[in-house]
Every structure is written in C-alpha cells, then in structure tokens.
Amino acid sequence: MSATPEDPRAEQPESGFLGRPLPRRRFLALTTAGAASLSLARIPAGFGAESPAPDPQGAGGCKVSLVVNGHTHELWIDGRSPLLDVLRDGLMLTGAKKGCDHGQCGACTVLLEGRRVNSCLVLAQSCAGDRITTIEGLGTPEALHPMQAAFLRHDGFQCGYCTPGQICSAVGCVLEGHAREPEQVGEFMSGNLCRCGAYPNIRAAVLEAAEATASLPKP
Ligand code: FES
Numbered sequence: 385m386s387a388t389p390e391d392p393r394a395e396q397p398e399s400g401f402l403g404r405p406l407p408r409r410r411f412l413a414l415t416t417a418g419a420a421s422l423s424l425a426r427i428p429a430g431f432g433a434e435s436p437a438p439d440p441q442g443a444g445g446c447k448v449s450l451v452v453n454g455h456t457h458e459l460w461i462d463g464r465s466p467l468l469d470v471l472r473d474g475l476m477l478t479g480a481k482k483g484c485d486h487g488q489c490g491a492c493t494v495l496l497e498g499r500r501v502n503s504c505l506v507l508a509q510s511c512a513g514d515r516i517t518t519i520e521g522l523g524t525p526e527a528l529h530p531m532q533a534a535f536l537r538h539d540g541f542q543c544g545y546c547t548p549g550q551i552c553s554a555v556g557c558v559l560e561g562h563a564r565e566p567e568q569v570g571e572f573m574s575g576n577l578c579r580c581g582a583y584p585n586i587r588a589a590v591l592e593a594a595e596a597t598a599s600l601p602k603p
C-alpha cells in the first residue's frame with residue numbers, strides 16, 4: 385500500500401538552512417563534517433594522540449604532596465594525571481583498578497577525606513594535602529578491616545576485579561549513613577559494577593559490617 389499525503393509515513397520534504405530545499409546527500413555531508421569539527425574542537429591542546437606526554441619536571445609537570453594511607457609522598461607528576469594513574473603507576477598501589485576509566489564502573493573507588501570518589505575522574509594535583517585511603521590502607525592481611533572480613537565471609541566476589549573498589553565504596557556508603565537496609569545498600573552501591581554478579585553477597589557483607597565500620601575512626 386502506498387502512503388497518502390496525510391499518512392504520517394509520507395516522506396517529508398527535505399529542507400535545508402533558511403528553509404531552502406537541501407538534497408539528502410548534501411545534508412548528510414554537512415552534518416557529518418560539522419560533528420567531526422565539533423569533536424575535534426573539544427580535544428584540549430596537548431591531548432592529541434600525537435602529542436608526547438610532557439616531562440613531569442618540564443612544562444606541564446607539577447610537584448604534589450599526596451597523603452596516601454597515612455604516608456606523605458612528594459611527587460613530580462604530569463599535571464593532567466588522574467589520581468588513579470598516580471596511585472597505580474607512581475606509587476605502585478595497584479589495589480584500585482582501572483575498569484572503564486570514565487567514571488562508569490567504580491573499580492577505581494578510593495576514599496578522599498573519608499568520602500568515596502572515582503579516582504579515574506579526580507585530578508591528582510587537586511588532592512594535594514588531602515587524606516587518601518586505598519584498599520591497601522584499610523586493613524592488613526593480619527588485621528582485616530571489618531568490611532574486608534565480611535566480604536570474605538559472605539563470598540562477596542568471584543574474580544575479585546571489582547572488589548577493592550566495592551570495599552572502599554562500601555566503607556564510604558556506611559559513613560554516609562546509607563547502609564541500613566538491603567534496598568538502600570543496593571541503591572547507594574549501584575555505582576560499583578560487578579561483572580560476576582556477586583551483588584546479593586556484597587549486600588549481605590555491607591549490611592553485616594556496617595556497625596563495626598561505623599565504630600572505627602574515619603579513614
Ligand atoms: S575506572 Fe573509574 S569508574 Fe571505572
């Protein structure tokens with residue numbers, strides 16, 4: 385059946401800028417070129433694939449003092465470095481994981497002044513002097529943090545890739561007062577993805593360790 389002029393399936397006339405007809409191929413060529421130039425314009429100078437990383441001690445580099453797990457580190461870093469990269473590559477604290485590198489998965493969660501953050505989204509130089517706690521600073525193999533012990537007891541992981549971020553986030557969730565009921569834990573831990581689907585066990589661990597976590601000094 386062919387479409388009538390009243391039929392919504394009828395092809396709409398092509399119109400260009402100022403209402404003048406514009407052939408479809410020409411329109412597509414223009415909009416594609418526009419989108420490409422817009423995305424190029426958003427790339428900050430110096431971030432292009434062919435731009436070499438700056439020498440940390442040269443232009444673009446800066447010196448920061450980071451307080452990580454109770455230790456102060458004076459570091460020269462590329463001023464554009466996210467905290468995650470400085471922790472992993474500069475300080476060899478590889479507990480925080482790089483999952484998406486876009487603030488979507490929570491694998492990189494650490495505590496900054498006791499609040500959970502996605503360290504892939506935080507500029508390291510903005511944390512100068514702040515208290516940073518990673519999974520390595522929460523407990524030790526001999527004296528686990530209550531949240532670490534609860535994750536073990538409840539099998540709150542399978543492959544373990546998301547686990548450091550889940551545990552740091554769980555501590556932050558408790559400190560925020562968002563770990564009172566299973567549904568609340570589910571909602572406020574939703575920024576931490578677990579590809580293995582260990583969510584029921586993670587929830588159980590967070591609920592069990594909430595009281596003991598809240599009674600400890602703020603990390
Ligand atoms: S690596 Fe930071 S949120 Fe995924």
Ligand code: FES
Pocket residue numbers: 540541542543544545546547577578579580581582
């Ligand atoms: S335990 Fe494998 S991704 Fe969470």
